[in-house]
Amino acid sequence: MGTKSNFPTSWLTIRPKIIGVAVFLATLLLFSLIIYQEYSLSKDDEKQKETEVLAVIEQNIEQSLKNSYMAALTIALTIDDEGKPHNFEQIAGTILSKNPTIGSVQLVPNGIISYVYPYKSNQKALELDILKDSYSKEEANEAIMDRNMRFAGPIKLKQGGEVVVGRLPIFIQNKFWGFSVVIMDMKDFLANAGIDQFTEMGFKFKWSKHKTNSSQETFFYGETNSYDVKQASKVYIKDGNWSIYIYSTNKEHLLLSLLPLLIVALLISILIGFFTCNFLQQPLRLQRELEAQAVQLFNSEQKFETIFNLAPIGIVHVSAENFKFITANEYFLNKLGLSLEELKKITFDAVWREPEDLTKLLERGGRVETDFIHTKEDDTSLRVKITWLKNKNKPNYIFTVDDITERYKTQSDLAELKSRMEMAAQIAQLGYWEWNADTNEILWTDAMYEICKVSKDTKLTAEFVFSRIHPSDVGRYIECSKLLLNGKDCKPYEIRILAPDGTYIYVLGHFESEKNSEGRLAKIKGTLIDISGEKRIKEELNQSYDMVLNQNQRLINFSYIVSHNLRSHASNIQSLAHLLFEMDHTQEQKEMFNMLDSVSKALDETLFDLNDVINIQNNVQISIENILVKNYIERVLKSLQIEIFQKNAQIHINVPAETKINFNPAYFESILFNFMSNSLKYCHPERSPIIHLDYLVLKDRFVLQIKDNGIGIDLEKNGDKLFGMYKTFSKNADSKGLGLFISKSQMEALGGEITVESELGKGSIFNLCFN
Amino acid sequence: MNICIIDDDKIYQFLLKKTIHIIRESISVHSYYNGEEALRDFQKIDSICDIIFLDLNMPKMDGLEFMEAYQQLSKSITVTPKIYVATSSISEKDRLEVASYGMVKGYLVKPITLEMVQEILK
Numbered sequence: 001m002g003t004k005s006n007f008p009t010s011w012l013t014i015r016p017k018i019i020g021v022a023v024f025l026a027t028l029l030l031f032s033l034i035i036y037q038e039y040s041l042s043k044d045d046e047k048q049k050e051t052e053v054l055a056v057i058e059q060n061i062e063q064s065l066k067n068s069y070m071a072a073l074t075i076a077l078t079i080d081d082e083g084k085p086h087n088f089e090q091i092a093g094t095i096l097s098k099n100p101t102i103g104s105v106q107l108v109p110n111g112i113i114s115y116v117y118p119y120k121s122n123q124k125a126l127e128l129d130i131l132k133d134s135y136s137k138e139e140a141n142e143a144i145m146d147r148n149m150r151f152a153g154p155i156k157l158k159q160g161g162e163v164v165v166g167r168l169p170i171f172i173q174n175k176f177w178g179f180s181v182v183i184m185d186m187k188d189f190l191a192n193a194g195i196d197q198f199t200e201m202g203f204k205f206k207w208s209k210h211k212t213n214s215s216q217e218t219f220f221y222g223e224t225n226s227y228d229v230k231q232a233s234k235v236y237i238k239d240g241n242w243s244i245y246i247y248s249t250n251k252e253h254l255l256l257s258l259l260p261l262l263i264v265a266l267l268i269s270i271l272i273g274f275f276t277c278n279f280l281q282q283p284l285r286l287q288r289e290l291e292a293q294a295v296q297l298f299n300s301e302q303k304f305e306t307i308f309n310l311a312p313i314g315i316v317h318v319s320a321e322n323f324k325f326i327t328a329n330e331y332f333l334n335k336l337g338l339s340l341e342e343l344k345k346i347t348f349d350a351v352w353r354e355p356e357d358l359t360k361l362l363e364r365g366g367r368v369e370t371d372f373i374h375t376k377e378d379d380t381s382l383r384v385k386i387t388w389l390k391n392k393n394k395p396n397y398i399f400t401v402d403d404i405t406e407r408y409k410t411q412s413d414l415a416e417l418k419s420r421m422e423m424a425a426q427i428a429q430l431g432y433w434e435w436n437a438d439t440n441e442i443l444w445t446d447a448m449y450e451i452c453k454v455s456k457d458t459k460l461t462a463e464f465v466f467s468r469i470h471p472s473d474v475g476r477y478i479e480c481s482k483l484l485l486n487g488k489d490c491k492p493y494e495i496r497i498l499a500p501d502g503t504y505i506y507v508l509g510h511f512e513s514e515k516n517s518e519g520r521l522a523k524i525k526g527t528l529i530d531i532s533g534e535k536r537i538k539e540e541l542n543q544s545y546d547m548v549l550n551q552n553q554r555l556i557n558f559s560y561i562v563s564h565n566l567r568s569h570a571s572n573i574q575s576l577a578h579l580l581f582e583m584d585h586t587q588e589q590k591e592m593f594n595m596l597d598s599v600s601k602a603l604d605e606t607l608f609d610l611n612d613v614i615n616i617q618n619n620v621q622i623s624i625e626n627i628l629v630k631n632y633i634e635r636v637l638k639s640l641q642i643e644i645f646q647k648n649a650q651i652h653i654n655v656p657a658e659t660k661i662n663f664n665p666a667y668f669e670s671i672l673f674n675f676m677s678n679s680l681k682y683c684h685p686e687r688s689p690i691i692h693l694d695y696l697v698l699k700d701r702f703v704l705q706i707k708d709n710g711i712g713i714d715l716e717k718n719g720d721k722l723f724g725m726y727k728t729f730s731k732n733a734d735s736k737g738l739g740l741f742i743s744k745s746q747m748e749a750l751g752g753e754i755t756v757e758s759e760l761g762k763g764s765i766f767n768l769c770f771n
Numbered sequence: 772m773n774i775c776i777i778d779d780d781k782i783y784q785f786l787l788k789k790t791i792h793i794i795r796e797s798i799s800v801h802s803y804y805n806g807e808e809a810l811r812d813f814q815k816i817d818s819i820c821d822i823i824f825l826d827l828n829m830p831k832m833d834g835l836e837f838m839e840a841y842q843q844l845s846k847s848i849t850v851t852p853k854i855y856v857a858t859s860s861i862s863e864k865d866r867l868e869v870a871s872y873g874m875v876k877g878y879l880v881k882p883i884t885l886e887m888v889q890e891i892l893k
Contacts, residue, residue, distance in 0.1 A: 560862075564828070567859040568780060571882035575786040578884070582793075604882070611861045 016284065020277025027272045031265030035258055046248040050233040053198050054246045058235045060193045064101055065166070065239050068182045069149050071095045072168035075105050076180040079170065083177055085115060092117035101192045103163065103185040109178035111140065130179070136165075144169045144176060151240040154186045154209075154220050162186035164240070190221070198246075206232070206245040217243065314384075314401030316348065321395055323348040323358075335382060335403050337374060348399070353381060361386065362397075369404070383408040425527075434525035435462075451507060451530045453499045470496035470504055484513040484524050494531065506535040559614050567607045574600035609742075616745045622664045624750065629659045629704070633693060636672045643680045649689040659695055661702055661770045667746040672704075674739045675766050679708035684761070702770045709763040715756070722756060772892075773819065775852070776802045777809045777837065778826035783881070787824060787857075790888050798892075805829040806837025813844065820852040822891065824883070827858040827865060834858070838872050855879055855891060 074095055078085045085107055092105045096117070104122050107115035111131030116122035130136040136152065143150035146169075153164035166182040190196065195205050206222035206229060222245070232247040308315060314332030318325055325343045333340060336351060349355040353371040361368045367387045374380040383405040388397050425432060431448035435441070442460040449456050452468060469477055473495040480490040490511045496504040508531045516522040577597040585593065633653060637644070644651065661668075676691070683689035692707040713722065723744040747754050751771040758764035774791060776784050784802040791798055801820070803809035806829060813820075827834035834856060856869050857879040869875055879887060 564860055567861070568783070568881065571859055572780065572782045572786060575790070575882045575884075576782070578882075579786065579789060579793075608861060615863060 016280035020273045023276040024273025027269035050246045068166040072180040072182045101188045104183045106181035204247045208243045210241045318348045431528040506532045570603045653693045655695040671743045674743045675706045682710045704768040706766045712760040713758040714760045775820040775823040779829045806832030823854045
């Protein structure tokens with residue numbers, strides 16, 4: 001396409017504009033020639049007309065002059081041989097009446113005007129000697145010389161007007177007698193010649209007089225500058241020595257009259273040129289359109305291919321005969337993880353998990369949802385939606401395959417989730433309700449009816465819901481509703497609902513507002529849970545708590561009073577025993593007083609300990625400080641140094657020097673002292689005590705671990721009593737059993753905890769867990 | 772030397788007096804059952820004690836009240852006695868409260884032993 005396969009066509013198609021212009025010029029030239037021809041013909045025609053008119057005029061003038069000559073001759077005949085005119089008046093009158101062009105006649109014997117007719121108007125001319133008068137003598141003499149009639153004029157008359165004067169010399173017996181004169185009014189003369197008539201027809205005349213024997217020419221008629229006499233036709237009249245010129249003014253308008261024709265010719269030329277150009281451009285345009293269409297077609301093909309391959313849906317072309325793949329787009333190939341070559345080796349029904357579905361689909365039409373086998377990933381299924389159509393002219397099908405695995409999964413998950421939620425709501429006895437802002441409808445789930453103890457056919461209205469609420473809770477309910485209506489949040493709250501039996505049900509409500517896509521309130525919804533049971537339990541619990549608190553307080557007071565008062569007595573007994581012991585007694589008495597002393601001392605100590613316990617448990621505001629652990633370990637070891645030395649104990653401390661805890665210093669020292677001294681006290685009789693003090697972090701808590709190789713505790717037997725008051729498990733004489741109880745109390749008073757691991761005969765591990 | 776015992780416990784009064792006399796027979800010991808009684812006597816006889824053993828828990832005027840009142844009184848007295856608080860209470864609270872009184876020389880927890888009295892009389 002586009003090559004110059006045909007030269008002339010191509011050349012023409014390449015330069016249509018130039019050719020158009022050429023055609024235009026040629027046409028214009030042709031028309032110009034025709035018009036010029038026309039013009040020339042018209043011009044000749046006019047010339048012809050001029051000649052014809054001139055001939056007529058010449059004839060007319062000849063006629064006038066002839067008539068004048070005849071008139072002059074007739075007048076001359078009135079003269080007798082003696083030279084006397086007879087009947088001049090009568091004959092002159094007859095002549096004038098017959099020749100209207102003749103204004104007057106005269107007889108001029110010897111050059112003197114002697115007879116005039118009509119007398120009245122010409123009497124002034126009488127006695128004038130024309131042979132001597134300057135303006136007439138020349139011509140008069142010429143006439144005598146010629147012996148022929150001569151016409152002079154135009155002559156301006158004294159009385160006004162112009163006249164042509166014809167003078168006929170009269171010879172009697174060859175002797176000059178005088179003149180017979182005919183005078184014609186110039187106007188009449190011209191009119192008679194037909195000049196007026198032709199002037200009206202568009203001819204212009206000029207009339208000149210030649211002087212005898214000279215080339216001098218004097219124009220006396222016609223507009224001097226209207227045209228050049230050289231372009232005009234001309235006739236010479238010898239009798240008057242006149243030249244008459246004629247010029248047709250039509251000649252001037254000739255070009256003008258041809259102008260419309262010229263314009264038409266120009267227009268036609270332009271049209272022809274334009275059409276030629278247009279016509280010649282046609283193939284070029286067609287060719288261009290063809291090219292454009294070819295490009296478009298190419299683009300469309302490419303587009304189609306792109307769409308086919310990039311379509312977000314699988315498209316396959318399958319033979320109707322054997323389900324062999326003809327082609328498939330990339331989406332489909334990607335979904336099945338196959339290349340086109342691999343695909344062409346298998347048939348379409350092979351990728352169907354249930355191939356009979358395909359047969360059904362083709363029989364039934366419409367669409368189907370089914371599973372495809374992902375051949376590369378063994379048995380993985382793809383959930384797909386398939387539509388199809390049969391190719392009209394060919395025996396094959398086109399299938400579209402949409403991968404809906406995700407959607408299918410989501411739907412399944414959603415259904416699963418819904419059933420789970422329903423189940424959860426069922427199990428939790430959770431009632432769900434919603435109020436539709438547009439329709440004012442209220443929806444309750446079955447659980448709601450159960451919670452509120454109303455039958456399921458109860459008509460739900462705002463008034464009904466309102467009437468169910470305890471009067472004291474109505475305010476709260478309204479306040480919350482207002483918040484929700486204004487799109488704000490409302491915290492969950494408890495309200496009481498009136499049951500049909502007149503009792504109140506405690507419920508906990510959660511509320512939420514839902515907006516539609518325009519941001520306007522669409523729904524208010526919430527859940528309700530019956531907490532009457534919990535409420536009752538809580539109330540009972542509160543009551544128990546109050547009671548216990550009360551009892552505890554009373555117990556503390558009681559124990560305080562007891563310990564204080566008992567101590568007074570105990571100390572008195574002790575003092576008494578002491579004093580008595582100092583006195584003189586028998587041996588037996590002495591022993592008894594000694595016993596009394598130790599009993600009173602033990603009583604006092606017991607009361608002392610009891611007071612300690614009360615102090616720990618009662619003291620709620622214990623100061624807590626950030627204390628350096630190492631310092632307290634050193635202090636405790638110092639105070640125990642005698643025992644350590646005596647028992648040859650090894651103490652291994654593995655606590656970083658900078659370790660700090662938040663605890664009460666006195667308690668910490670007391671606890672540490674207790675466990676350390678216990679470890680030393682309850683050492684195994686067959687080996688030296690080895691005590692490990694370790695710093696650990698267990699479950700985000702700081703733990704001080706005290707590990708010994710002592711006698712150990714049978715936890716199975718005594719575990720529950722280990723930290724009880726006054727429990728001792730050893731036969732050791734010093735053990736009182738209160739130490740662990742106090743330490744545990746102190747630990748717990750500050751949120752700590754003590755755990756123990758032990759094996760009888762091997763040793764114990766105590767973990768002090770600090771918060 | 773004069774020693775005052777202010778305590779509502781009659782047995783205690785007797786035992787302490789006995790203990791003091793064991794150490795030194797010449798010391799005169801005055802006993803009062805409560806602060807009010809002691810204070811009244813102090814004003815009347817204008818006697819000056821060298822040492823007062825003061826109990827905290829007493830009817831009518833307890834130990835702390837007595838010290839308040841005595842502070843007012845002692846402004847006119849040039850020689851101030853040494854006050855030892857002797858109580859069967861081992862409460863930390865009581866101990867702290869007592870410590871705020873400048874005139875208290877010691878806090879004794881009953882029973883008061885011979886050794887304790889010897890130490891004080893030194």
